[in-house]
Amino acid sequence: xxxxxxxxxxxxxxxxxxxxxxxxxxxxxxxxxxxxxxxxxxxxxxxxxxxxxxxxxxxxxxxxxxxxxxxxxxxxxxxxxxxxxxxxxxxxxxxxxxxxxxxxxxxxxxxxxxxxxxxxxxxxxxxxxxxxxxxxxxxxxxxxxxxxxxxxxxxxxxxxxxxxxxxxxxxxxxxxxxxxxxxxxxxxxxxxxxxxxx
Amino acid sequence: xxxxxxxxxxxxxxxxxxxxxxxxxxxxxxxxxxxxxxxxxxxxxxxxxxxxxxxxxxxxxxxxxxxxxxxxxx
Numbered sequence: 001x002x003x004x005x006x007x008x009x010x011x012x013x014x015x016x017x018x019x020x021x022x023x024x025x026x027x028x029x030x031x032x033x034x035x036x037x038x039x040x041x042x043x044x045x046x047x048x049x050x051x052x053x054x055x056x057x058x059x060x061x062x063x064x065x066x067x068x069x070x071x072x073x074x075x076x077x078x079x080x081x082x083x084x085x086x087x088x089x090x091x092x093x094x095x096x097x098x099x100x101x102x103x104x105x106x107x108x109x110x111x112x113x114x115x116x117x118x119x120x121x122x123x124x125x126x127x128x129x130x131x132x133x134x135x136x137x138x139x140x141x142x143x144x145x146x147x148x149x150x151x152x153x154x155x156x157x158x159x160x161x162x163x164x165x166x167x168x169x170x171x172x173x174x175x176x177x178x179x180x181x182x183x184x185x186x187x188x189x190x191x192x193x194x195x196x197x198x
Numbered sequence: 199x200x201x202x203x204x205x206x207x208x209x210x211x212x213x214x215x216x217x218x219x220x221x222x223x224x225x226x227x228x229x230x231x232x233x234x235x236x237x238x239x240x241x242x243x244x245x246x247x248x249x250x251x252x253x254x255x256x257x258x259x260x261x262x263x264x265x266x267x268x269x270x271x272x
Binding site for chain 2: 081083093154
């Protein structure tokens with residue numbers, strides 16, 4: 001993807017700030033008129049509530065998109081999937097194998113932070129654990145692959161070239177880790193906690 | 199024994215196995231490797247530090263070489 005600037009530690013930090021500015025913009029855009037309305041006419045409270053609700057919904061949808069894009073793997077249901085998960089287990093370390101079995105996400109430590117890799121995307125937890133970036137990325141023509149193999153594909157690509165991986169992947173969301181935690185399925189949350197500590 | 203595997207719809211398929219002592223098995227592995235690369239697969243081998251490397255020639259000293267498809271933004 002020559003038209004995309006190669007991702008780096010600095011570019012991710014910059015993108016994170018832009019996402020934060022965007023979130024603040026949404027809060028101000030909907031929150032300010034809501035507050036103004038109540039100040040002018042307290043009886044306009046329902047309209048203020050609708051405005052506020054709209055703003056919250058926009059923020060909520062963005063995080064949900066990030067959380068759903070990753071897609072954890074579930075328990076193996078056929079032979080191909082068992083074979084794929086077996087190989088994936090061999091590729092990851094002991095600690096990541098346990099986490100994979102529990103949460104369906106593969107933990108991989110990199111220079112940019114700790115990654116949680118799923119079937120169709122990855123979550124990057126930045127050093128310190130307070131900010132996440134959600135990426136949407138898939139295997140080219142990979143519809144026929146068992147879910148475990150899709151994760152193995154993405155994991156290998158990530159190990160080969162972490163910055164290249166972050167460049168190719170599309171951004172879904174960047175923001176505070178706690179916001180993403182709310183939207184992740186309960187089974188996947190321990191993976192986010194582990195990655196935040198990594 | 200070293201292995202060349204392809205990630206595919208079956209989970210994975212072992213395409214070749216070779217040893218340092220068996221030249222014929224090495225040649226068969228190299229041919230299988232080239233065939234897969236010609237079909238657009240990427241080959242990856244894990245390095246001692248845990249990272250991986252894309253290879254264009256079959257590293258005969260590697261334990262495991264994995265063939266995978268390219269990735270794309272979702």
